Amino acid sequence: MSEENETIGAVSQSRYEQIVAELRDVVEQQTRGQFTIGDRALEVEPMRQRGGETGDSEYTVEESLTRLAEDIGLRFSTVKTARWVASRWPKERRRPELASYTVHRSLASIEDEERRFATILTLPEGKARWTKDDANRQVGQQVDTPITPQEKVTAIHSLARDAEVAAAVTTDFLKRPQVAAKVSSEDKVRVVEEFTRDEQVATTAATSLLRRPDVAFKAMSDDTARFQVNSAQAERSRQALDHFKRSNPVAPAVRNIDRTVEFLDLVTAFHAFVAAAGRTVPGLRDRQLSEDERTIVHQNVAKVKATLDWIETAVDTGKVDMDDELAAILRGE
Numbered sequence: 001m002s003e004e005n006e007t008i009g010a011v012s013q014s015r016y017e018q019i020v021a022e023l024r025d026v027v028e029q030q031t032r033g034q035f036t037i038g039d040r041a042l043e044v045e046p047m048r049q050r051g052g053e054t055g056d057s058e059y060t061v062e063e064s065l066t067r068l069a070e071d072i073g074l075r076f077s078t079v080k081t082a083r084w085v086a087s088r089w090p091k092e093r094r095r096p097e098l099a100s101y102t103v104h105r106s107l108a109s110i111e112d113e114e115r116r117f118a119t120i121l122t123l124p125e126g127k128a129r130w131t132k133d134d135a136n137r138q139v140g141q142q143v144d145t146p147i148t149p150q151e152k153v154t155a156i157h158s159l160a161r162d163a164e165v166a167a168a169v170t171t172d173f174l175k176r177p178q179v180a181a182k183v184s185s186e187d188k189v190r191v192v193e194e195f196t197r198d199e200q201v202a203t204t205a206a207t208s209l210l211r212r213p214d215v216a217f218k219a220m221s222d223d224t225a226r227f228q229v230n231s232a233q234a235e236r237s238r239q240a241l242d243h244f245k246r247s248n249p250v251a252p253a254v255r256n257i258d259r260t261v262e263f264l265d266l267v268t269a270f271h272a273f274v275a276a277a278g279r280t281v282p283g284l285r286d287r288q289l290s291e292d293e294r295t296i297v298h299q300n301v302a303k304v305k306a307t308l309d310w311i312e313t314a315v316d317t318g319k320v321d322m323d324d325e326l327a328a329i330l331r332g333e
Contacts (some may be wrong), residue, residue, distance in 0.1 A: 008258035024129075031101040035094060037072075038086025041079050043070055047087045060174065070277050099130035155244070273304075 010015040045064045062076075063089035085101070088108035099107070099120055110116040124134045133143040133194040146152040210216045220226045289297065306326050314320045 027100050028096040031094075031096040031099075031104070034082055035072070035086055035089070035091075035100040035104075037093075038082035038084075041065060041083035043084050045083065047083075084108070088116070093120075095120050099135070100122065100132070101131050103130040103135040106132065106139055106141060109139050109141075194283060203323065 006013045011019065025156050026178075065079050065083065068077045069076045070223065072079075077134045085105045094104065104120070107116060108122055110119060119138060120130070124131065133145055136143045145240055192205070196205050210219065220229070310320075310322055310326055
């Protein structure tokens with residue numbers, strides 16, 4: 001189809017150009033009209049310095065502009081904004097042939113006066129007139145039609161201010177593998193931590209993750225995590241034993257057996273440790289460990305010594321509670 005025969009909507013290209021020219025005149029008239037409202041509002045209430053004297057007038061600025069707005073059938077906010085925009089654009093600096101009143105209003109937020117006046121004369125590349133989005137980009141405000149990734153992110157944030165909307169959007173996004181793949185490991189960790197603040201959710205997630213051998217292996221390489229798991233297992237066993245002793249009718253008959261088993265477990269643990277040390281230590285002959293390796297060995301020796309002291313106290317007194325210092329040592333702190 002030739003350019004002459006091209007249609008835009010239901011009209012030809014030539015008719016469309018006539019409509020554009022006609023409406024540009026209308027927009028220019030509206031721009032001049034809005035500035036006229038602002039100029040007259042400025043005449044009624046000139047802009048004042050912050051903290052300046054209010055004078056002897058019986059009306060405050062708000063009262064005067066409210067009365068003016070009511071008398072001409074507009075909202076107070078419309079008149080107030082028009083007054084401010086007019087104050088930012090002296091008559092000789094206004095460019096209705098290049099920009100609508102809306103554009104003038106956006107660019108009015110440029111504080112530096114000279115830069116403001118120069119900006120409106122510098123049209124965006126390839127454009128014959130300013131658009132609202134062009135002006136908003138110039139002053140860092142949200143655009144109606146986002147183009148760049150950052151503009152799109154800003155638009156999403158704006159739409160997702162409501163907590164329920166944000167939750168639904170986040171859920172949908174995280175279901176897309178290509179999106180999740182672009183999230184950094186640190187951010188993923190933060191998301192998981194945030195989502196698992198609820199104890200039930202955290203328990204379900206931890207259980208599912210620890211069922212993966214690779215995850216469980218790496219998690220148990222962390223001293224604190226390993227200590228917490230071991231402590232939890234011991235606590236769970238203790239609670240199960242307490243429940244058995246309280247509720248099972250044969251509990252009294254097995255108490256003596258329990259004591260014997262605990263003694264045998266302890267002796268077996270000693271024997272396993274001594275045997276392992278007997279096999280391992282001779283292998284260090286003529287070998288010079290690095291400073292880091294020596295540090296790790298000394299730390300673990302300290303743990304063993306502290307544990308042995310704890311065992312001696314438990315055997316001699318029957319008290320098995322560990323103090324904070326011992327707990328910190330066993331956690332590797």
